[in-house]
Amino acid sequence: MFKRLKAGLKVALAVLPLALGGTAMAEADGLKVAMVLPGPISDNDWNSVGYNGLQAAAKALGVEVAYSENVSDADAERILRDYASRGYGLIFAHSFSFGDAALNVAEDFPNTTFMAGTAKELAPNLGTYSNPDYQGAYLAGMLGAGASKTKTIGWVGGMPAPNMLANLHAYEAGAKAMVPDSKVLHTFIGSWFDPPKAKEAAIAQVEQGADVLSAQGVGVIDAAIAKNVFALGAMTDQNHLGPKVVLTSVTWDLGPLVTAVAKAVEDKEWKSQNWSYGIAEGSVKLADFHGLDAGVPPDVLKAVQAKFEAIKSGAFTVPLDTSNVE
Structure with a gap:
């Protein structure tokens, strides 16, 4: 009975957002991956794609994940720094405007890997990823x-x-x-x-x-x-x-990219570069026409x-x- 209750508690923790900062974590050993997003994960847009990619990596690799949504530019550095200080080994700054914040934090946490959406400048532990949409x-x-x-x-x-x-x-x-x-x-x-x-x-x-x-x-x-x-x-x-x-x-579909980056970090093969997954990699596609192509x-x-x-x-x-x- 105790084992079943303990297992149920872990499942609940995996899906229940924390009250502070809008984060959610899945229980796992090893690499912990976090993502900081500028808007709501329910937007069916940029933030949904980031969140879905994070969850896909969690499922594929069994890594622990967390996220913070609706983060302003002014708060980005503080939240990135908080994740780094709590031992998250890979942190995605999922906004075009979070690059400077990620660069500042990366300098203070050289053993943490950061990924910033189209960062203006890279560092040994800061890479970038573009959306070739x-x-x-x-x-x-x-x-x-x-x-x-x-x-x-x-x-x-x-x-x-x-x-x-x-x-x-x-x-x-x-x-x-x-x-x-x-x-x-x-x-x-x-x-x-x-x-x-x-x-x-x-x-x-x-x-x-x-x-x-x-x-x-x-x-x-x-x-x-x-x-x-x-x-x-x-x-x-x-x-x-x-x-x-x-x-x-x-x-x-950001899942393949987040998974590949996380796997590279786990295998100590990650490189500071621009990671870009487009049509050739199966990440950028045209959705179904739902019958409207008749017009x-x-x-x-x-x-x-x-x-x-x-x-x-x-x-x-x-x-x-x-x-x-x-």
Whole structure:
């Protein structure tokens, strides 16, 4: 009876968030992995992808994991430092804006491995990992322009970080490849998570003629529903957020990357570098169309699929452009 109660307690600890800091841990021996996230793990977007990747690594390797969600830039260094001081051997700073905080903490904890999303600068114990969703953004641009009746499509994102700029430029390139005279509207709302502002920006684009929207932030799909235009989701299959308007989504499965990094740390084979898993590695894909592809010309769908296969095989390389835009 005591053994059964003890086992049940461990299960409860694995799924019950701690009251302080929004963390949750799974009981295991060996490497402990933590992730610090800028928004809620329920966003069906960037933070959900991070959380799901962390849980996938826990399942694959049996490592102990913890996370903190809704962490502001101002609090990032304190929380990263807390995890390091508590013996977490691998810590992911899952935000484009946590790089400096991770670098500061890494200097003080040389025996802890840190990973920061697109860090500006690396250290012997600080690596980076990029989200090559710009590869999928190229396909989304092709699809959006090909499905548009107005030849005007929109894109709404958070901050002009390198990854977001790469996504925008690839989206534009894909659109022009499919429809040379198409127009792409873009807006950076100045925040990683501000659904009302994202919705407002997307509605403004629809009022300028956009009838397909790339939802690079929470709130854009709400605008698509309100204006009855197509939306292209990001990070996860977001069709359930707008079953009648979310044509497909560019998904990112972070599980393989987090698992590979954790395994490398365990095996003492980790290297400070940019870890990037895209279409070729099976991490970036287009989600199911859920029947909405009936509203897209067949030749457009065929062209998008052919380009996906070309990217996967290496026959075509999506241009990586992180230049600033107005």
